Amino acid sequence: MGILLNQDSRIMVQGITGKEGSFHARACMAYGTKVVAGVTPGKGGQLFDDEVPVYDSVAEAVARAGANVSLIFVPPPFAADAIAESVDAGVPLIACITEGVPVQDMVKVARYIENKPVRLIGPNCPGMINPGAQCKVGIMPGAIHMPGRVGVVSRSGTLTYEAVGQLTALGIGQSSCVGIGGDPIIGTSFVEILGLYNDDPDTDMVVFIGEIGGNMEQEAAAFIGEKMNKPVCALIVGATAPPGKRMGHAGAIITGESATAASKVKALREAGATIIPTPADIGVTAQQMLQAMG
Amino acid sequence: MGILLNQDSRIMVQGITGKEGSFHARACMAYGTKVVAGVTPGKGGQLFDDEVPVYDSVAEAVARAGANVSLIFVPPPFAADAIAESVDAGVPLIACITEGVPVQDMVKVARYIENKPVRLIGPNCPGMINPGAQCKVGIMPGAIHMPGRVGVVSRSGTLTYEAVGQLTALGIGQSSCVGIGGDPIIGTSFVEILGLYNDDPDTDMVVFIGEIGGNMEQEAAAFIGEKMNKPVCALIVGATAPPGKRMGHAGAIITGESATAASKVKALREAGATIIPTPADIGVTAQQMLQAMG
């Protein structure tokens, strides 16, 4: 069935009346996602596109529309509030797409959600999709996906689409795809997503796409080495980025040995992951592994 | 064996070189308690009373002396720091005797210790004692206690001694006695201590002593009604205190219906606890119950 999302996922869009929110709410709906509510304070009572009720608060969206997943598009200064509102209302799964959330806001949010029964994906992420359940909670182009048994996880947006595009072009479907986000502080780590794929009976292998910067890929490598019982193929991008330069993602800045592509590739290889040679080889590498698995 | 403490409890005294700390460290040692370390920043390297090594930090006391219980006597402005230092060093059990800790310091400490493997007793409490293990971690007069099978729990200091004194005078020993403290925000509630007594094979019954103010006694009553499988006799003091007056403990201020003695007595009686008619009847009530139990 894939991870995080399933046929019972009922999505509310926080910021549905905004430019981004409305565009992507429509795209999610067009993909088949059950978008059951929108939330925009002060605009409660409206109907979005004549079909989705808009509420003033998340609590109302939960109580009246039975929403159980939040998809957040509010502007950066209000993102922490939107996340906290969903957590407070007991929403168990939240994807925050918003880019540019102040780091110290996320420091606080990270503490707030600790030990609470909630999973936050992002912020600054493309979201997640489960093609088999026709459920898309994010900004990825739905059409490139196809149902299948390969899990994809990445820090990035368009690079995830690139990976998915290569897979689909070769007829390899996806159980789920998750972009965990590129910010310094995010809700869910690589390790946690790998753990979900590991436990998902409908995922046979995982395509893992990391980047330079930080040491999350090393943590993932440790998990792959110790716990993962499914094959993983891994790509690290940014090998040719100049040191000390910031490459868009707050994460993609090389500081210290562990942040280099070489260090990450080494850790993943030693953990038993198959290394994808270049970003152009994602699909073919996965194909070879699937063939080897029989 | 009683609760919280046992023969393996190795106590460090934070603030051992202060007036209160040194007095009570000696009293604990005289009782038979294994006081293995003292902590006073800047005084590391000294020997307290020619036998207890003093360290600059809790981490050192843990590493070098194997301390596993902290007893805190530092002045109120430094109490939160002392607690946090013990938590940070991985000490699993802390009793903070200090009276007058700023409430907002405790608000923060309460969040900090949440979900950490640590139990904090107090602050503003007499501490805890396990007569059978000859282990006293607090300021209660050791001599009035005797080993036995009755658990005592109270918010208060001297009133706990009163209760113990009455029990011992009738030859009724105690498995453990715990004073949880009178401040608005404390580390461990009545309910948690009742739970420990409930699970302790060496406790046959519990003497419970509550006060006016707050609604912790109602929570305890709910626990007694639903979970407690041992008899409880309960006293509530402050019935004749005038409403709206603060009676020393920050807790003992009557606001709202649930804070009254009558409301608490009712809840406890309905939960199946035996009500101790007046503070003078603690011992005899326990005696009658023990006789009834056979």
Place this chain on the structure above:
Amino acid sequence: MKLHEYQAKAILSRYGIKIPLGHVASSPQEAQAATQAMGGKAVLKAQVHAGGRGKVGGVKVVQSPDEALQVAQAMLGKNLVTNQTGASGVPVNSLLVEELADIKRELYIAITIDRGFRGPVMIISAAGGMDIEEVSSTRPEDIHTEPIEPILGLMPFQTRRLVQKLGIEPAAARSAAQVMTSLYQIFVENDCSLVEINPLIITGDGQVIALDAKMDLEDDSLFRHADLHELRDRSQEDQLEAEAADLDIAYVNLEGDVGCLVNGAGLAMATLDVTNAAGAAPANFLDVGGGATDEKVAQAVEIILSDPKVKRVLVNVFGGILRCDVAARGVVIAYQRRNSNLPLVVRMLGTNLEEGKSILSESGLNVTFADTLTEAAQAIKQAI
């Protein structure tokens, strides 16, 4: 520690909360001039550390400067007795002269510490202007409580929820939310045990104004607020209670004639309970504390002996931290200093008991010893 309304309002104003134009007057002439400056009409409010002043003439609207003069003359220098004061009341040493407000709605908003939540909660009600404890017991559904996570502070989604519960019209919603946010900041930054705006009013033109304000500072945190400590007004406190507080002794003045000295708040309450049960009435609650010296005990006993309604004294000490000989010595010192011969019942237990008893026996005081709480209560009942 309590603040006066005008002191609390000055702090509110510093945090951006709107308050009425006002002037503190300590003489009738000042009140007259202030009323004149406000256009001839004003409200005069007695500045006392007690609620319930409105029902007993502590708040008066005046229609002219001359009326202000007369009303101020009648109020200043007198004691105000409300349902929250003792029979003697509290002195009115200053008046807050304020412009009259155009009240459309009256709301209640406060922050205090919730023990169960272990942190601050905001309490709101649309039934502002009333006694909130009465609202709480008669119409609990009109009160909403919002816990505030310390790591996040009061979040916008919470102020939106509160504003919605209060049914505040959109025009005033933003200001009301801002008041809530500021109030939380005030609570935290000043280590309050209570901040309360009752009523928070919405005016005809949609302004949100704190018409009254109450602010209690947490005593244990005053050491980090030297500036606030200076706002203390001792004239508003019970003199014996204030004296005790200076000595770090917990003391509450009661109505009976049995002076009580106990160590420990719980045992002190228990002592009140058994004394009452025996048919005697305590004159006070007094917890001398654990680490007391003989001098501190002596000062505590002197506070008791200086209370004219006290006819007999009960000492109940469980000698743990406080040793019995120290307590005994303190009692004797105080009786000698005060030259008192009031009957004395002493019940002591614990460390150095015998020494304590002999100190008292040899002192020549009119002392009766008791071994148990019951005996102590009986003895004090008969000690008159």
Place this chain on the structure above:
Amino acid sequence: MKLHEYQAKAILSRYGIKIPLGHVASSPQEAQAATQAMGGKAVLKAQVHAGGRGKVGGVKVVQSPDEALQVAQAMLGKNLVTNQTGASGVPVNSLLVEELADIKRELYIAITIDRGFRGPVMIISAAGGMDIEEVSSTRPEDIHTEPIEPILGLMPFQTRRLVQKLGIEPAAARSAAQVMTSLYQIFVENDCSLVEINPLIITGDGQVIALDAKMDLEDDSLFRHADLHELRDRSQEDQLEAEAADLDIAYVNLEGDVGCLVNGAGLAMATLDVTNAAGAAPANFLDVGGGATDEKVAQAVEIILSDPKVKRVLVNVFGGILRCDVAARGVVIAYQRRNSNLPLVVRMLGTNLEEGKSILSESGLNVTFADTLTEAAQAIKQAI
């Protein structure tokens, strides 16, 4: 956003951290006068947004006002090239003239965000004055990292531990701990991504002074610090990078000749990787972002085209949020505005792909289409 040393020090000083007496000079005469005022000796420090200035003549001690004049003349108005700048360096527009310090010890102290801890950590080392990344790789045991729990803040037990690790003598310990506490306050209250004092010195007479200071503000939080935003010095930034930043485009100037326009940081890095792998060298990293309009794409392409080293352009767009037709239209607009005929390789996928292709085909530009990353890299290699 980076601050100059003198700006950072002014903030440190406001939080009670001692800094040397200093004066900012933007002319040689000012430097001379400031040196005179300091008693004739001083250190002149180039105010540039780059580390490593000491090794390339950016910090000079002068022994007289006249020497200050000469040194300042040599430094001001020139570009300083350090190991952290590009080949053209950064302009020196001002000097910090500071009194000489009596250095007994040099320590390192900084706060930044630790991703693993999800919060701020304090980093200290007794090896102050050196490049901390070098210390970190060669002597990791000399660096200590202390996580700071946001709910508690930096606690005294932590500063005691840090002071002990640094082996600070008791006389200076209290000041050093106070510096740490203030530094955390600075970090939080100003939404920093980095604050660093290197070196923090202890003087012969036991004073603790910030001899150098670095402060980076987190860009995403600048909206709540209008005052800090004003401290921005655009002269220190790469002009194309600054222009891109103003347009909210992530752009990094590189050394090659392939201008790259990509949407998404991850895909942009992947594009650099495959371009390099094919033997061509990127002139830049450019992430135009997801919600771009044709005008924004046009401006991004114009930035690329205005870079004189660019000889060919690679567009790699995964049309999800950004539609292919919008991207195509933007590219055409820019080429037309700039009147450019540089070879163009376009690889597009996703929404409105065919429309995008036909816009480009019909534009008359010298365009080659590619379907895959591999094809795109090969095409750009040959497009010269």
